[in-house]
Amino acid sequence: MISLIQSGKPLSLHQKAVLTAKLSFPAIMAQLSSILMQYIDAAMVGRLGAEDSASVGLVSTSLWLFWGICSASIVGFSVQIAHRVGAKDYTTARSVLRQGLFSALCFGTLIGATGVAIAHFLPYWLGGEGYVAQQASLYFTVFVAALPILTLNYLGCASLRAAGNMKVPGALNIMMCVLDVVFNFFLIFPNHDIVIGNSSYTLPGAGLGVLGAALGTVAAELVATVSVILYLCLHEKGIAIFGKKCQDIYKTEFKRFLPSRRVLNNAFKVSIPMTVEHAVISGAQIMVIVIVAPLGVMSIAAYSFAVTAEALCYMPGYGIADAATTLTGQSFGAGRKDLVKSFGYITVAFGMTVMTLMGVIMWIAAPAVMELFTPVKEIALLGTEALRIEAWAEPMFAASIVAYGAMIGVGDTYMPAIMNFGSIWLVRLPLAAALAPSMGLAGVFIAMCCELCFRGAIFLYRLMRGYWLKHGLDTASLNETAPPQPDPNA
Numbered sequence: 001m002i003s004l005i006q007s008g009k010p011l012s013l014h015q016k017a018v019l020t021a022k023l024s025f026p027a028i029m030a031q032l033s034s035i036l037m038q039y040i041d042a043a044m045v046g047r048l049g050a051e052d053s054a055s056v057g058l059v060s061t062s063l064w065l066f067w068g069i070c071s072a073s074i075v076g077f078s079v080q081i082a083h084r085v086g087a088k089d090y091t092t093a094r095s096v097l098r099q100g101l102f103s104a105l106c107f108g109t110l111i112g113a114t115g116v117a118i119a120h121f122l123p124y125w126l127g128g129e130g131y132v133a134q135q136a137s138l139y140f141t142v143f144v145a146a147l148p149i150l151t152l153n154y155l156g157c158a159s160l161r162a163a164g165n166m167k168v169p170g171a172l173n174i175m176m177c178v179l180d181v182v183f184n185f186f187l188i189f190p191n192h193d194i195v196i197g198n199s200s201y202t203l204p205g206a207g208l209g210v211l212g213a214a215l216g217t218v219a220a221e222l223v224a225t226v227s228v229i230l231y232l233c234l235h236e237k238g239i240a241i242f243g244k245k246c247q248d249i250y251k252t253e254f255k256r257f258l259p260s261r262r263v264l265n266n267a268f269k270v271s272i273p274m275t276v277e278h279a280v281i282s283g284a285q286i287m288v289i290v291i292v293a294p295l296g297v298m299s300i301a302a303y304s305f306a307v308t309a310e311a312l313c314y315m316p317g318y319g320i321a322d323a324a325t326t327l328t329g330q331s332f333g334a335g336r337k338d339l340v341k342s343f344g345y346i347t348v349a350f351g352m353t354v355m356t357l358m359g360v361i362m363w364i365a366a367p368a369v370m371e372l373f374t375p376v377k378e379i380a381l382l383g384t385e386a387l388r389i390e391a392w393a394e395p396m397f398a399a400s401i402v403a404y405g406a407m408i409g410v411g412d413t414y415m416p417a418i419m420n421f422g423s424i425w426l427v428r429l430p431l432a433a434a435l436a437p438s439m440g441l442a443g444v445f446i447a448m449c450c451e452l453c454f455r456g457a458i459f460l461y462r463l464m465r466g467y468w469l470k471h472g473l474d475t476a477s478l479n480e481t482a483p484p485q486p487d488p489n490a
Contacts (some may be wrong), residue, residue: 008334011339016343023166023326024319027169044188046301050379051131055136057303057304058293059136062282062464068279068281070150072278074268075108078325079409080263080267085329088486091248093239102259103267111144112146114144146222149271153224156228157173159236183216183220184219185205186203188210189218265358271413273414273417274408277420280425288428288432291432295436298382302386312362314398320347320350320405321402324406327347330409332410346408348399348403348483354395354398360395362390362394370383393450396453406468407462410473424455428447445482
């Protein structure tokens with residue numbers, strides 16, 4: 001159905017809604033499988049004890065900082081691919097992909113090296129000490145050393161989604177989650193016996209604890225990255241850069257992988273505001289950890305578990321946001337601004353509906369979820385209270401997530417980045433700092449709830465006013481080749 005965008009034919013409201021749902025569903029499933037992986041990871045580490053849980057929680061927001069920077073850095077390339085696919089300019093789409101692969105590898109290596117350099121000191125900067133700080137440093141080091149792999153994974157999945165392929169990234173993400181559980185099971189825990197019927201069996205285990213959790217996840221990421229890059233480069237019709245058909249028809253495309261000035265300029269226009277925004281927002285999230293740390297080990301662990309558990313509510317929103325980016329991006333590239341605006345409204349409404357439902361489920365299931373994560377009753381009670389506070393913010397949180405995804409599709413990231421930055425630094429942090437001393441962890445989550453509602457309101461205002469439609473990329477500047485051609489791999 002996505003070819004209807006490129007065809008120039010009008011789409012009915014029903015067709016738009018069906019197309020939104022069809023693109024969103026695989027992305028939602030992928031996000032939910034990712035959350036399931038995080039749930040199982042957290043539950044496995046939680047069985048090691050409060051100190052191990054706290055060591056992971058201490059650096060979790062710092063890891064989000066590094067992951068977010070790498071994820072944002074590739075968006076400028078995937079948005080250009082979506083625009084060119086929408087315009088049926090597959091030659092330029094492949095050129096952008098080729099340059100994006102080289103750039104992603106270089107940038108991921110640079111950010112990873114930076115993370116490794118500060119890994120020993122970071123837990124102490126965040127207020128950790130002793131065993132907790134040592135384990136946190138080890139956990140952080142393994143993850144940031146793998147950032148080149150993860151950045152390529154981000155680019156591969158984003159490029160497939162930009163071309164309208166949601167199923168393959170979703171399937172590979174589910175595969176990664178399954179592998180993560182398997183690898184973690186054998187790497188975290190030592191050898192242990194299980195009894196089936198009248199027989200006893202010994203399951204092997206490395207007994208690496210927190211280190212095993214990090215190594216297991218990185219190993220799963222490596223398998224998924226190799227798979228997505230191979231599929232993208234060899235099999236994805238229209239944008240595959242290797243393979244017999246591409247070599248026979250477009251031999252001149254293989255001159256170089258080094259980015260051209262025009263592609264980099266467009267990538268910077270989209271990615272730099274997002275990268276700075278992720279860095280600043282993650283910095284604010286790290287400041288929240290600094291606010292929570294004086295409340296004690298139990299609060300740190302409960303905060304980490306509650307934030308992980310809340311992802312069950314909001315990650316479907318990110319899946320719908322991926323669909324919004326694809327739909328608005330291809331519509332914008334095809335020169336159909338009426339569709340861009342319409343898909344913006346439809347995807348945001350869909351996201352708010354889904355996340356409202358997820359918020360209700362989370363409010364009801366909060367005690368059971370926290371008991372899954374930890375056997376420590378005090379941590380579970382603190383986490384349950386936090387989750388039930390946060391559940392009230394999910395509808396407006398959805399508005400901010402999906403509206404941002406729609407705006408990314410046209411290349412409008414500068415003002416949305418400022419909106420996110422201002423909301424978290426000027427609303428969440430001051431409110432959390434004011435409420436935490438008297439209300440403890442509940443005060444921190446009340447501040448988060450208020451801030452997310454405010455953020456959703458300002459994104460809805462920008463979406464409805466249409467300002468974002470005036471600040472997209474100049475798609476004409478992307479043309480590097482002859483007029484649009486039919487898909488050579490169809």
